[in-house]
Amino acid sequence: xxxxxxxxxxxxxxxxxxxxxxxxxxxxxxxxxxxxxxxxxxxxxxxxxxxxxxxxxxxxxxxxxxxxxxxxxxxxxxxxxxxxxxxxxxxxxxxxxxxxxxxxxxxxxxxxxxxxxxxxxxxxxxxxxxxxxxxxxxxxxxxxxxxxxxxxxxxxxxxxxxxxxxxxxxxxxxxxxxxxxxxxxxxxxxxxxxxxxxxxxxxxxxxxxxxxxxxxxxxxxxxxxxxxxxxxxxxxxxxxxxxxxxxxxxxxxxxxxxxxxxxxxxxxxxxxxxxxxxxxxxxxxxxxxxxxxxxxxxxxxxxxxxxxxxxxxxxxxxxxxxxxxxxxxxxxxxxxxxxxxxxxxxxxxxxxxxxxxxxxxxxxxxxxxxxxxxxxxxxxxxxxxxxxxxxxxxxxxxxxxxxxxxxxxxxxxxxxxxxxxxxxxxxxxxxxxxxxxxxxxxxxxxxxxxxxxxxxxxxxxxxxxxxxxxxxxxxxxxxxxxxx
Numbered sequence: 001x002x003x004x005x006x007x008x009x010x011x012x013x014x015x016x017x018x019x020x021x022x023x024x025x026x027x028x029x030x031x032x033x034x035x036x037x038x039x040x041x042x043x044x045x046x047x048x049x050x051x052x053x054x055x056x057x058x059x060x061x062x063x064x065x066x067x068x069x070x071x072x073x074x075x076x077x078x079x080x081x082x083x084x085x086x087x088x089x090x091x092x093x094x095x096x097x098x099x100x101x102x103x104x105x106x107x108x109x110x111x112x113x114x115x116x117x118x119x120x121x122x123x124x125x126x127x128x129x130x131x132x133x134x135x136x137x138x139x140x141x142x143x144x145x146x147x148x149x150x151x152x153x154x155x156x157x158x159x160x161x162x163x164x165x166x167x168x169x170x171x172x173x174x175x176x177x178x179x180x181x182x183x184x185x186x187x188x189x190x191x192x193x194x195x196x197x198x199x200x201x202x203x204x205x206x207x208x209x210x211x212x213x214x215x216x217x218x219x220x221x222x223x224x225x226x227x228x229x230x231x232x233x234x235x236x237x238x239x240x241x242x243x244x245x246x247x248x249x250x251x252x253x254x255x256x257x258x259x260x261x262x263x264x265x266x267x268x269x270x271x272x273x274x275x276x277x278x279x280x281x282x283x284x285x286x287x288x289x290x291x292x293x294x295x296x297x298x299x300x301x302x303x304x305x306x307x308x309x310x311x312x313x314x315x316x317x318x319x320x321x322x323x324x325x326x327x328x329x330x331x332x333x334x335x336x337x338x339x340x341x342x343x344x345x346x347x348x349x350x351x352x353x354x355x356x357x358x359x360x361x362x363x364x365x366x367x368x369x370x371x372x373x374x375x376x377x378x379x380x381x382x383x384x385x386x387x388x389x390x391x392x393x394x395x396x397x398x399x400x401x402x403x404x405x406x407x408x409x410x411x412x413x414x415x416x417x418x419x420x421x422x423x424x425x426x427x428x429x430x431x432x433x434x435x436x437x438x439x440x441x442x443x444x445x446x447x448x449x450x451x452x453x454x455x456x457x458x459x460x461x462x463x464x465x466x467x468x469x470x471x472x473x474x475x476x477x478x479x480x481x482x483x484x
Contacts, residue, residue, distance in 0.1 A: 001032065001143070004134060008036050008115075012081060016132050017107035017114065018100075023136030024119035025181050026085060032136070033083060033115070042111070043080040047087075066090040070099045079111040088122040097124055104130045138319065139182050144174045147182060151189050161193065169201050171251060172287055176207045179320030204287050215291060215320075220313045222292040224326070228280045234408050234434060235401030236274060239267070239392050246389075247286050250322045250365050261322075262389055263359070264368030266330075266382070268375055269394030271470060272435030275371040276328060278394075282369060283324040290324045291317055295333035295351070306347050310354045314362075322365035331372035334379055352379060359387040396433060396471060402426035405434050406460075409441040421457040428464045431471040440464045 011019055023029050030046065037044040046054045052064045053072070063069050066087065073082050090096045100114075104127075107114065116131075123131055139147070148170065155161040165173075177185045192203035215223040230240055246262045248254060254261075267275040283290035293313060317325050327333070334352045356379075359368065368388065372378055383391065397405060403426040407417035429437055443463035448455035 001137060001140070004137060005032055005036050005039075007134060008033070009040055011132055011134075012036065012042065012113050013040055015108055015110075015113070017104045018127065018131045019113060019115045020121065020123065020131050020133045021115060021117045021136055022119070022121050022133065023117065025136060025183070026117060028139075028182055029117050029136050030083070033081060037081055041079070042113075043078060044083060045078070045080050046083045046085065048085045066093075066096055067099060070096070070103060073112065073114065074099075074103055074106060076112065081113045081115055083115045083117055085117050087116050088118045088120060091122065091124050091127070097126055101126060101130075138179060139185065141174050141178065143182065144177055144185055145170065147185055148173065148189055151186065151193070155193070164201070168251075172201075172204060173207060175250065175322055176204060176287065176289075178322070215289075215316065220309060221316055222294065224280060224283070224290040224292055228277060228284060230278075230281045230285050232408060232412075233274055233278050233281050234405035235397045236278060236394065239278065239394075242390065242392075243282055243285065250286070250288075261365045262367055263362075264325075264370065264388045266370045266372065266388050266391045267394055268372050268391060270396055270433055271373055272433035273394045273396060274434045275394055276326075277434070279324070279326045279328070279369045279371060282367075286324070286367075288322050288324050288367070289320060290326060293317075293325055293327045295327065295330070306351050307354050310351050314355075314358050317366050318362070318364040322367070324367045324369055327368060327370040329372065330370040330382070331374050331377040334377075334382070352381075356381050356387065396431060397437075399423075399426045399430070402429050402432065402437060405437045406441065409438045413441065413445060415455065420460065425457060425460055425464070428461045432464070432467075432469045433471070436467060436469050440467055443467070 008019065008021075021029055030044075033044050047063075047069050048054075049064050049066065053069070063072055066084075069084070091100065103114070121133065123133075152163050152165065155163055173189075177188055180188065188207050192206055195203070195206065212223040215221050230243070233240070242265075249259050249262050267278065269275065280290060317323055334348065359382075370382075370388070375383075382388075403422045406420070406422055406425045406429070410417045410420055429440065432440070440463040441460060443466075444459035445455050447463065448459050
């Protein structure tokens with residue numbers, strides 16, 4: 001915010017005639033402009049089509065018509081910044097546009113500046129060379145901390161509301177609300193406070209879920225709920241250990257220690273072995289939102305639209321960082337990039353290039369978790385060090401891992417795993433993936449339900465034996481073997 005104030009101050013003092021500030025937070029914009037005005041000794045006058053000039057300006061105080069407002073600015077001898085809110089629709093009217101262009105030369109020789117404030121950027125070609133555009137940044141961690149503390153201060157000694165806010169929890173809460181406007185953050189904090197009359201770590205998932213509204217408005221990314229933990233993932237011991245080691249690396253303590261934020265990882269391996277499940281569990285373990293990046297949705301028939309969609313998706317992800325960005329089956333999304341010039345005019349190659357460049361240069365804490373089934377389809381540029389931190393191969397589960405997977409899915413279906421012969425089940429399911437084991441458990445339950453009795457180990461073994469796993473049906477394809 002301080003950088004923006006400095007840039008606005010310099011632009012106004014340099015007599016830039018037209019400045020365009022893009023933001024939906026009018027109150028924050030007014031506060032910043034009032035501070036800039038006091039610094040450089042200029043009055044800030046605001047105009048809206050509903051209320052005219054505020055504070056009222058003599059004969060022009062009831063001027064709610066845009067043309068009359070521009071006439072008043074032209075005739076005024078004030079040293080002022082005239083803030084016109086939501087003025088962009090009027091710039092499509094030829095008469096208003098012409099009067100605005102006439103004003104440009106006059107403003108350059110005066111101590112007046114017109115500043116347009118709008119949530120959307122719409123500049124007619126006639127004014128492109130005369131307008132300077134700035135974006136009002138979303139609240140940073142310091143501003144959100146101030147909002148949170150101001151809200152909680154009256155309740156810290158209250159008997160009706162319990163505030164359990166340690167320094168570590170406050171940092172996590174603030175990180176969870178990065179990307180929201182100040183009003184949105186205030187609403188989220190207030191909702192968490194009144195839900196159960198306390199403010200504690202149990203409110204974190206609720207705060208993260210509030211970001212779902214932000215994602216829905218974008219229409220590009222999917223927000224995935226935080227319902228799965230790493231305990232629901234069987235096996236993958238080394239991967240879990242790697243993730244636990246980096247769970248705290250997004251904190252300020254890690255920055256002070258000298259650690260960079262983790263960039264991401266690629267999970268490569270056999271279908272149905274828990275790659276997608278693990279992606280969902282990571283966000284829950286780290287108390288971060290999970291976004292699914294569907295690359296197929298990015299492609300559009302209009303020239304240039306696909307690349308723009310990718311940039312918009314990246315911008316949305318960065319705006320709510322820290323966040324986990326899940327790119328599922330990335331091998332299928334970019335498999336045709338090398339021959340893209342002959343198939344789709346190079347669109348896939350350009351989309352891939354945009355994405356890979358961002359991976360290398362991103363500054364925001366967006367952890368990219370990509371999954372793939374076939375390494376031969378991946379572009380070699382994606383695999384080089386620096387774009388992602390690590391590559392894990394997810395193999396078929398071992399006997400011990402199959403036991404654990406059976407236990408998870410049996411418990412998930414409201415049965416006690418110790419009532420089943422887990423070693424026998426694991427032995428019978430050799431060559432099965434985690435997804436195939438789950439389906440075998442479900443099939444055994446269907447059979448027992450049909451016979452009007454509870455399910456047994458024999459039912460599950462029978463379901464396993466009638467299932468042909470993918471590792472056998474696709475045995476002609478080479479499937480590497482490695483343990484994660």
